[in-house]
Amino acid sequence: MSPQTTHSDASPWPRGTLPTEPVGSVPRPARLQRVVLDAETGLAPMSELQDEQDRAVRDTLLRMAETGSPIITDGEQRRQSFASYPLGTEDVDEGPVFAVFADGHHRVIPSLARAPFAFHAWAADDVRAAREVTDLPLKQAVISPSMLSLMVPDEGLGDYTRAEFLDDVVQGCAEDIVRCFEAGASRVSIDFTEGRLALRRDVRAPWAGPHALTSFIELINRVLDRLTPHQRLAVGVHTCPGNDNDSAHSADVDYAGLIPELFQINAGYFLVQAASEKDPDRVARLIGRQLRSASTERVAPRVLIGVTNPTSPKLETAEEIRDQLVRAARFIPAELLGSTDDCGFSPYLIDEKPRHGSPDFARDVAFAKIAARVRGTQLATEELQGSGVFAEPVPAITPVTAGGAR
Secondary structure (H helix, E strand, C coil), rough: CCCCCCCCCCCCCCCCCEEEEECCCCCCCCHHHHHHHHHHCCCCHHHHHHHHHHHHHHHHHHHHCCCCCHHHHHCCCCEEEECCCCCCCHHEEEEEEEEEEECCCCEEEEECCCCCCCCCCCCCHHHHHHCCCCCEEEEEEEECCCHHHHHCCCCCCCCCCCHHHHHHHHHHHHHHHHHHHHHCCCEEECCCCCHHCCCCCCCCCCCCCCHHHHHHHHHHHHHHHHCCCCHHHHHEEEEECCCCCCCCCCCCCCHHHHHHCCCCCCCEEEEEEECCCCCCHHHHHHHHEEEEEECCEEEECCEEECCCCCCCCCCCCCHHHHHHHHHCCCCCCCEEEEEEECCCCCCCCCCCCCCCCCCCHHHHHHHHHHHHHHHHHHHHHHHHHHHHCCCCCCCCCCCCCCCCCC
């Protein structure tokens, strides 16, 4: 398969309205989590696990559709985590610490045990399975090359150099995206939670630092360079401070340091956490200033700002979401604005959701939040249409140099 020549099935962005879409994951039912653990220890056959996964996917797609969302996902019900689905179990070992979360728990980075690196599973497999269940537009989240880049140290792996490893990562990630479009995805977003985390100084995660962020952005752009211009318009990059067990890993990192760098990525759109920030309007202001400071060499990226907080069981109302988006439109041109959730609701399969009380209740809350997001975005669209703020055509904006707003 050639990523450079494959055509995209990506849908155009709507005109004169605010788009809205989920990030990706939804909490897995408690029963599915139990069966996963039982299957890993030999207490349940793989056929039972397959049945539970199929049941969870069907339920997710149905309930997502019932929210009125114009584009839906399978909620990553078949995935162990957002960061591990391409990996074969025989090819990886447990690696160093990836992130330490605010509640004290941590997650590790898988370490490549043998060369060369290759994808053993594709996100397109989930798209294809979901397409058998629904005819609605599908969105798919994929792993970033930057996350995968942490699997091999600078010195490489024996005779397998780091440069060779990164070439294989870029090729695999580009093919992963292309396969999603071929399988029927309308849009694809790259999970980039490590972007904000890279600016957090923590001796327990020595990979992090400004140097890491620079290399991450270069890698993502290498992947995007392998796509057609039409495909790139339908590829987003999602950033957030993490979400696992209702806790974040880098909420203390100031967006003023990340946003100027983030917009160096040549993606068609961005999904930026905002609802759980102390000042969501400041996030919109930083983004708007970044967009206004740019020149006019490429089509401006869409920016979908987070309007629901997946780490909290408190429901946002449609009116609160409307008001946040209307305020954001003071800084971000309405024709470039949209909404999303701050993060996936459960990026890791095994997630007890302690602030919610149970995974099943957290699942119900997630769908309620998505429904509020959809309705709130509709209300914001109506208010903004009434005020005549939508402009045509969409202005062209290029990535800008680092500097940033405060």
